[in-house]
Amino acid sequence: MPDEQMANSGGQPATSAGPPPAAPAPPAPAARPLDTIDRSILRMLQTDGRASIRSVAERVHVSRANAYARINRLIDDGVIRGFSALIDQERAGQGASAYITLKIVQNSWRTVRKQLTALPGATHIALVSGDFDVLLLVHTKDNRELRELVLTRIQSIPEVLSTRTLLVFEETDLGPEDG
Numbered sequence: 710m711p712d713e714q715m716a717n718s719g720g721q722p723a724t725s726a727g728p729p730p731a732a733p734a735p736p737a738p739a740a741r742p743l744d745t746i747d748r749s750i751l752r753m754l755q756t757d758g759r760a761s762i763r764s765v766a767e768r769v770h771v772s773r774a775n776a777y778a779r780i781n782r783l784i785d786d787g788v789i790r791g792f793s794a795l796i797d798q799e800r801a802g803q804g805a806s807a808y809i810t811l812k813i814v815q816n817s818w819r820t821v822r823k824q825l826t827a828l829p830g831a832t833h834i835a836l837v838s839g840d841f842d843v844l845l846l847v848h849t850k851d852n853r854e855l856r857e858l859v860l861t862r863i864q865s866i867p868e869v870l871s872t873r874t875l876l877v878f879e880e881t882d883l884g885p886e887d888g
Contacts, residue, residue: 758792803848805855806877810841817868824866
């Protein structure tokens with residue numbers, strides 16, 4: 710009998726009762742207060758996510774080892790969720806942008822979010838309060854593609870009760886020094 714079928718060291722065969730129950734996910738670490746150096750590191754990385762450890766250390770006046778440790782702690786604590794490039798959507802062939810507001814069936818947020826994240830061009834999704842439930846930012850090649858996205862894809866989601874599309878005429882990403 711193969712080893713993977715053995716239930717314990719006593720050599721008894723495993724039962725086919727299914728896989729063992731999954732262990733509960735570990736709780737998220739408690740938010741740690743950020744000091745001025747942490748905040749300076751975050752502002753610097755928001756401006757230039759490709760900054761070297763050496764340049765970060767020099768700009769915030771700490772050793773390279775300290776800067777490295779702080780950045781790793783910020784990543785481990787979930788403060789830094791990742792690094793990405795800022796995209797000029799128009800130059801990338803995405804000439805139409807819109808914010809789409811959605812009213813959804815009560816308690817369907819997780820289901821709707823999963824479907825919205827799979828949409829081409831979706832770049833930001835937020836559950837909000839007020840006159841609508843969800844705010845979605847999308848970028849598409851043109852208005853025709855935007856129309857298809859809204860009328861064919863989004864409005865076909867059963868939990869979506871209504872949508873309103875707000876065309877973006879111009880957008881500016883705010884960096885840490887702007888906000």
